[in-house]
Amino acid sequence: MKLQRRLVEPFHFPGNRVGCLLIHGFSGSPSEMRLLGEGLAKFGWTVLGILLSGHGTTPEEMAKKGWEDWARDAEGGVRKLRESCNTVVGIGLSMGGLLTLHLATLGLIDGLISMNAPMVLADRRTRFARLVRPFIKFVGKSTSDQAALESKSQPITERFVYDRIPVDGLVSLNRGIRQVRSKLHLINCPALLMQSRKDFTVNPSSVQIIRKKIEQVNPEVIYWENSGHILTLGPEREEVTLKVHDFLRQSAAKGVL
Template sequence: MKPKKRLVEPFYFPGNSLGCLLIHGFSGSPSEMRYLGEQLSGLGWTVLGIRLAGHGSTPEQMAKTRWEDWVRDAEAGVKELRKSCSRVIGIGLSMGGLLVLHLATLDLIDGIVSMNSPMLLADRRTRYVRLIRPFRKFVAKPNSRTNGQIVPEESKSTQQKPERFVYDKIPVDSLISLNKAIGKVRRELKRIKCPALLMQSRKDFTVDPISVQLISKNINARKSEVLFWEHSGHILTLGPERDEVVRKVDGFLQEFNNFNPEI
């Protein structure tokens, strides 16, 4: 199934001097972050939602990309926001959260919102994917409950069914690269000193919920908060608690602004 153009397009909404860099997850697309981005824009924040290399097209295109490509995209997003914003907050879902954590280890951003970021994947088979590399180029998405690419995400809080574009198969080489990146970022968490809001869904069947505890324990942020979501799955930004997620992120941004007045 071909993606709908709006689902996979990056987005930019100008606002105040605090920029929000929104980064989607592994094998996903900007559609995962658009609802959050639109809501934050309506609250006055500047928002940039990027599309990572190889995403929002075909699994075959993604197979040509690696962690280093996605890092370059994330760094380019920070640079773009710096053109109009004095400070940048990284907001990432899943691998997008891992990228946000990585940016923070390099002191490239001023604060982080990490959502279901992986320190440990729930499906143990992903740890041994290297063993099947000689035999297969793609694997079915772990815990996938869809057979297509355009997925309706139902929300109990609204009658809307926002759509999400995601691959239903994953390139083995890209997954191997992600596994390496998880270990790399985990070893560097101690370098993170900026304010952090760490979120984890209880019903996450992609990322082991222990991940958020590992992040919280190892970062050296001058201020951090951990929030668990009882009713949401892995795609926290489109789940039944998405509106409360928006409020919590907005609260974090407001608090950041209050304690970090512009010079």
């Protein structure tokens, strides 16, 4: 229980006046972002890793929450960082990346880094979540050969994640994707977009959809050849941390952060 509490607990590492808001993915927890957060803290950045509503507990609790709750959580994280930081950069994985894009469409953050943010989900069955909702409340995580391959691309790392997903949550996620996608043209802050080649949760075409929608800010796009969906815990995680740090450092040096 003590280990589980640590995996799901939010974290805050005080540093300089640039705040990094770290947002985990759908059905995940801050454990997905902690290694990245610890790495950024060593470089002196202020780091806040939040826990999204309904996560870190049970799938039943997650079923009671939705996109609007998760968006409010992300917006609250920005407000928290603004208490001590002049600048806030959103850094999100998967749905966390989607929430980071959401924050940028509202003009709430000064820079964004999205990692495997969904515009198109790889499993086509997720598109029919609304149709099956009256009959099925939860679905199990995929056990396909692709999912197995993805897991092999990641070292054994402690992570708390649900093994069942509430169908209501999938319906809400799909709604969030549509909403954010329709507003991407409003983004005007520096952006770094990351995508894993071995991502079998989010269709890798998602990153190019985002890039084209926010071409007004000339985003940098980086593909990771050997990582699965959970990029922050994969075999290239140390290089990912360095790329995030470089983006922050170079943006600050240019005066855009």
